[in-house]
Amino acid sequence: MGGRRGRRLPKAPVEIEIDRLSHEGRGIGQHDDRTAFIQGALPGETVRAEIRRRRRRQEEGQALEVTGGRSADRVDPPCPHFGICGGCSLQHMDTTAQVRHKENTLAELLTHVGGVSPDRWLVPLTGPTAGYRRRARLGVKYVPRKGDRVLVGFRERFSPFVADIDSCHVLDQRVGALLPALAELIRGLSIPDRIAQIEVAAGDAEVGLVFRNLRPLESTDRTALIDFGDRHGVLIFEQPGNESTVAPVGHAASRLHYRLPDFDLDFAFAPTDFTQVNADMNRQMVGQAVELLAVEPHSRVLDLFCGLGNFTLPLARQAAEVVGLEGAESLVERGRENAMANGVGNVRFAAADLTALEPTAESLGGVIDRVLLDPPRSGALEVLPAIARLRPGRIVYVSCGPSTLARDAGQLVHEHGYRLAAAGIMDMFPHTGHAEAMALFTR
Numbered sequence: 443m444g445g446r447r448g449r450r451l452p453k454a455p456v457e458i459e460i461d462r463l464s465h466e467g468r469g470i471g472q473h474d475d476r477t478a479f480i481q482g483a484l485p486g487e488t489v490r491a492e493i494r495r496r497r498r499r500q501e502e503g504q505a506l507e508v509t510g511g512r513s514a515d516r517v518d519p520p521c522p523h524f525g526i527c528g529g530c531s532l533q534h535m536d537t538t539a540q541v542r543h544k545e546n547t548l549a550e551l552l553t554h555v556g557g558v559s560p561d562r563w564l565v566p567l568t569g570p571t572a573g574y575r576r577r578a579r580l581g582v583k584y585v586p587r588k589g590d591r592v593l594v595g596f597r598e599r600f601s602p603f604v605a606d607i608d609s610c611h612v613l614d615q616r617v618g619a620l621l622p623a624l625a626e627l628i629r630g631l632s633i634p635d636r637i638a639q640i641e642v643a644a645g646d647a648e649v650g651l652v653f654r655n656l657r658p659l660e661s662t663d664r665t666a667l668i669d670f671g672d673r674h675g676v677l678i679f680e681q682p683g684n685e686s687t688v689a690p691v692g693h694a695a696s697r698l699h700y701r702l703p704d705f706d707l708d709f710a711f712a713p714t715d716f717t718q719v720n721a722d723m724n725r726q727m728v729g730q731a732v733e734l735l736a737v738e739p740h741s742r743v744l745d746l747f748c749g750l751g752n753f754t755l756p757l758a759r760q761a762a763e764v765v766g767l768e769g770a771e772s773l774v775e776r777g778r779e780n781a782m783a784n785g786v787g788n789v790r791f792a793a794a795d796l797t798a799l800e801p802t803a804e805s806l807g808g809v810i811d812r813v814l815l816d817p818p819r820s821g822a823l824e825v826l827p828a829i830a831r832l833r834p835g836r837i838v839y840v841s842c843g844p845s846t847l848a849r850d851a852g853q854l855v856h857e858h859g860y861r862l863a864a865a866g867i868m869d870m871f872p873h874t875g876h877a878e879a880m881a882l883f884t885r
């Protein structure tokens with residue numbers, strides 16, 4: 443054990459018994475005095491696995507076949523590229539079992555990290571398990587040696603290479619079905635080796651594809667891109683430098699759109715703006731958040747990490763006033779545009795770094811009785827004392843990082859006198875190990 447020799451990868455596949463699942467859904471077992479994390483293996487199973495990475499106390503690998511105790515939760519993966527492509531990690535698990543696992547993970551984190559448990563569990567929010575993904579960053583790789591090919595897709599699971607895929611089960615099918623055509627398009631450009639990635643951003647009616655071009659496009663490239671956009675009904679953008687350089691190619695549309703029908707709201711966004719990945723789940727999520735916050739006509743609401751107003755504008759339909767704070771100036775601007783376009787007058791947006799700024803009742807124009815927060819994965823620890831000083835009666839915390847939610851829930855309950863009244867998961871990213879969660883805190 444130990445030393446460099448001990449870290450050499452086994453040459454042949456090894457057999458491992460799996461006794462539990464890691465939070466992100468890998469099977470955990472013991473092998474060679476190490477804890478093994480095996481992709482594609484389920485508890486109770488014995489699998490033959492290839493070890494792909496090894497450290498002193500841990501190793502990681504990929505299940506090749508189940509040799510014993512096949513789990514009742516095991517299903518045939520719906521995508522032929524599952525196991526190689528790194529985009530998904532749970533397709534071998536029944537979707538109901540995936541949701542159950544994500545809920546168990548949240549419960550465990552709340553207990554062990556936060557020292558809290560909710561008074562009530564919310565029924566998990568679930569939606570479509572295929573074709574749901576409206577945002578993605580697709581890698582592009584020109585491989586002249588393999589017959590002058592271009593690969594367009596997600597990275598492979600255990601390598602930095604772009605996976606050789608011709609379809610994708612989870613991408614919005616308006617884009618998933620285009621992968622081979624996109625590869626052909628790039629192969630025919632004058633700079634097939636200088637397209638670093640394609641950013642996918644789809645709205646309800648439009649699909650935007652942002653080509654990150656490391657060299658200027660030739661006029662023949664522009665013609666090919668415009669022709670592709672026309673033929674497939676997608677909006678092409680180029681991005682020759684940083685995000686501010688994104689520009690339409692062959693059209694004048696700079697915005698895509700999504701709708702929240704329950705609130706009669708239309709949102710416009712630029713293709714590189716933050717928007718929620720799964721539109722169906724977003725509609726459910728916003729509806730549940732507004733309901734849990736129990737906004738009253740006299741309520742003044744604070745929406746932190748508000749982005750382009752995805753929760754701010756729906757809340758404003760029911761509250762006296764909503765103040766939205768957000769770090770990215772461009773999103774603050776988009777929030778204002780969206781409020782104006784939807785005739786919503788009772789919102790104010792401002793730019794603020796919420797790890798540094800502490801909003802107060804004075805700076806927010808008076809008493810705040812409801813707070814919604816939707817921070818990035820790193821959570822909202824820094825702003826919690828300021829929220830507590832506002833003494834809102836209800837706080838709804840929307841989270842894309844259950845472990846930071848658990849940490850922050852512990853703070854709100856143990857340091858600031860809140861109750862964790864309810865919590866639940868939202869299956870925003872089926873077939874991946876990624877879980878979103880929502881929690882309601884009351885005074």
Ligand SMILES: C[S@@+](CC[C@H](N)C(=O)[O-])C[C@H]1O[C@@H](n2cnc3c(N)ncnc32)[C@H](O)[C@@H]1O
Pocket residue numbers: 716717718747748749750751752753767768769770773794795796797816817818842
């Ligand atoms: C999970 S997104 C939520 C956005 C919005 N609520 C929505 O549903 O579309 C998190 C947001 O936090 C913003 N953000 C990240 N770090 C921040 C910070 N330190 N201060 C303020 N906002 C920040 C990001 O720009 C992003 O818009």
